[in-house]
Amino acid sequence: MRPHARTGRGCSASGSRPRGAGGARAMIARRLLLGASLAAPFVTRAQGFPDRPIRYVSPFPPGATNDNVSRVMTRALGPRLGVPVVVENKAGAGGAVGARLVAEAKPDGHTLLNASAGNLTIAPHLSAVGYDPLRDLAPIASAGEAYSLVAVHPSVPVQTLPELIALGRRRPGFLNYSSAGIGSAGHLRGALLADEGRFEAVHVPFPGSAPAANSVVAGDCHLIIDPIAAPHVQSGRLRALATLGPDRWDAFPDLPTAGELGIGREWPGSGWFGLFAPGGTPEPVIARLNRDFNDSLEEAEVAAALRRFGLKPEPISPAELGRRVAADHAAIGAALRRLRIA
Incomplete structure (x- = not known):
């Protein structure tokens, strides 16, 4: 705030700039009040949240x-x-x-x-x-x-993840894997598994993980990497080979992680x-x-x-x-x- 010119004349009560420390405080107070009024819609909206479903x-x-x-x-x-x-x-x-x-x-x-x-x-x-x-x-x-299961249809002749990789190498292009769609986590993980295992596999996308899992249960696809496979594994309709996650999945304590098998440790x-x-x-x-x-x-x-x-x-x-x-x-x-x- 600029100082007043020293003319010896006081400010009129009609609205001229106040002088001295008291005037400065009044000006700051007005600015704070203006800022509060401008911010009021945002504060009110936050304080009133939520106001509907x-x-x-x-x-x-x-x-x-x-x-x-x-x-x-x-x-x-x-x-x-x-x-x-x-x-x-x-x-x-x-x-x-x-x-x-x-x-x-x-x-x-x-x-x-x-x-x-x-x-x-x-x-x-x-x-x-x-x-x-x-x-x-x-x-x-x-x-x-989120943990995931690497699970296959029981007709796939493997019991472990290394055996699945060996099958993929023996029969290039034979294995296919389902996922919840192009760009899903299951899509990427299937591609990473094939890349690290050095075998070819066909990606079969579905509109969601439930139909993707059902396709493996039905035997139309060989493999899925998704947590939704869990109930199908527990019921015996699918066979789990490994888990993906930070550690072993409590629901499958005897199932090794892919990392324990030396697979997927560097996956992004x-x-x-x-x-x-x-x-x-x-x-x-x-x-x-x-x-x-x-x-x-x-x-x-x-x-x-x-x-x-x-x-x-x-x-x-x-x-x-x-x-x-x-x-x-x-x-x-x-x-x-x-x-x-x-």
Whole structure:
């Protein structure tokens, strides 16, 4: 604030600039009041959140692991948020259709995405998905790391993962693997397995992990790498060869990890499920959702349900999830180019 000219004349009460320390304080107070009035709509919107039902978009069909996780979390979040939280399945393009819907939604926290690693770190490298996962979606929280099973139809004459690789080498192009679609985690892992094992395999994409698993159960496909194989393995309809994950899966304690067999240790990225909002969603809304989501993961029933679907619940901050997405996006992009999938 500029000092007054020293003319010896006082400021009139009609609105001239006040003088001295008292005048400076008055000017600062007016500026603070103006700033508060400009910010009021954003503060009110955050404080009033949520004020209507929340759309919880699962970008895969009903029955997929993403859908199962979405339904567990919406049941837990609804009572905490005080409004209905409703799953909407918007499948297509390896999860990109649902992700784009959320990326283009109003950034007020009432439209959320239950993302799988694939539709944020794989699909954007394979086609023009219409969104930038690092800019157009705001990370909120993670439901945890996802285990997967490498499982085959019982007619495939192998009992272990090394035996599967040996079969693939003996019969180039014979093996095929199903996945939840082009750009899904199962697609990438199948390609990585064939690359590391030095054999040819045919990718057969389906619109979701449930039909992909059913195709192996029916014997139409040989192999799937997905957590949704778990109930089929437990019922004897599929044979599990190994798990993928940070350690052994509690549901299959006697089954070795691929890493224990010397396979997949350098594969980029990881399987995870995370909650995202449109980019530009106010920070207080993100913080509220992160807190309620992480608190839900501490509930015994929620944690047990997620483990049944192959997840290891993991409360983390939005910043931690954002760093994970960025790191996986870069590493997977490089792998896809090397594999000539991108």
